[in-house]
Amino acid sequence: MLSTVDTAPSRVNPVAALAAALVIAVGLVLSVDWVSALTALGLELALVVALRIPLRALLSRGAVLVLAAGLTAVTILLYGERSGVVHWEFLLVTISDGSITLAIATFLRVLAIALPSVFLFIGTDPTELADGLGQLVRLPARFVIGALAGLRLVGLLGQDWRYLGYARRARGVADHGRIRRGAGQAFALLVAAIRRGSTLATAMEARGFGAYPTRTWARPASFGWRDTILICAAFVIVAVAITASVGTGHWNFIGSR
Structure with a gap:
């Protein structure tokens, strides 16, 4: 069972893991450039090592992610922005310097955004996630x-x-x-x-489910120092990635396109 794997994510509240993944996703989706994506990806791999994520579990789940990112990059490569030198052209398919750069940035960005959602939830019990959403986030218990x-x-x-x-x-x-x-x-x-x-x-x-607006919970959900550190690490990853992108002049805000 994945829930019995003794890793750092299994000792972190799933709500904190979900919040960290959302922070990274929102921060990285603001720009389409390879510098911020590559920087964030490198820091995420360092976080994987720090959290002692099982390599086998990471590879088995990450293989699907790499395949999806690769297919997305191929689509951008063939039908992306046309700029610079055109290397090959056939009907609607155009491979140029702009499409190559955008394909690389898209590949790295998909990996950087989706990877935390993979390794942060290895060993997570869905029941613990539901307990956290109901008690900490105060979502409706019926939902x-x-x-x-x-x-x-x-x-x-x-x-x-x-x-x-x-x-x-x-x-x-x-x-x-x-x-x-x-x-x-x-x-x-x-x-x-x-x-x-x-x-x-x-x-x-x-059995009376949903008969009353309130309910008791069999297992209390707590938010500790590990959870706070994980969320702070997510903010640090986003801040360093954006700073590196802006500092090198590669920042490309999605709203400017």
Whole structure:
């Protein structure tokens, strides 16, 4: 279980991790340049080492992130801003100095913005996050607990998909027509998910969930010095990245485009 991994994020309140990720995302989205993105990315990797994030867990989750950032960069490379020397052109596709620079900046920025959302939540228990959102952020308990219940059911979708595949193969209807089989199986999975959600909603209402505007919490959520340090580290990362970008003359505010 990821919740049993003894890492610094697992000892930090998930609300603090969420706040730190939001601070970095908001700070880095203000400019599209490679200097601030690369600076923030380097500081985030240093934070990964300081928090003792398991390398295997980071790589398994970061691989998808690198793929998504790469695909975004390729799109910008082919259809981005045309400026400077044009290296290749075909119909709507144009690769120029401007599109190359913008693609590199976009790749680094996607990594820098999304990476904290990956490593800060390794080892985080969704129940602890719900406790923090309900007690510290004061979000409505009905919304928080309902979202937590739905999140718990997401993990069952993969198991349901496998069981549906086994059942279809046992009936001999999964031997051909892969596209048609996948569409039918996806519809069956949707129906099963709706039925399970309706059953869960009925069970929660039968137990009095949401009957009163207030509720008690089984586990109190606290905000300690580790949480404060993590949020301050996020502000430092953003401040250093912006300072480096402005100081080198690469600051490119998104509103100016």
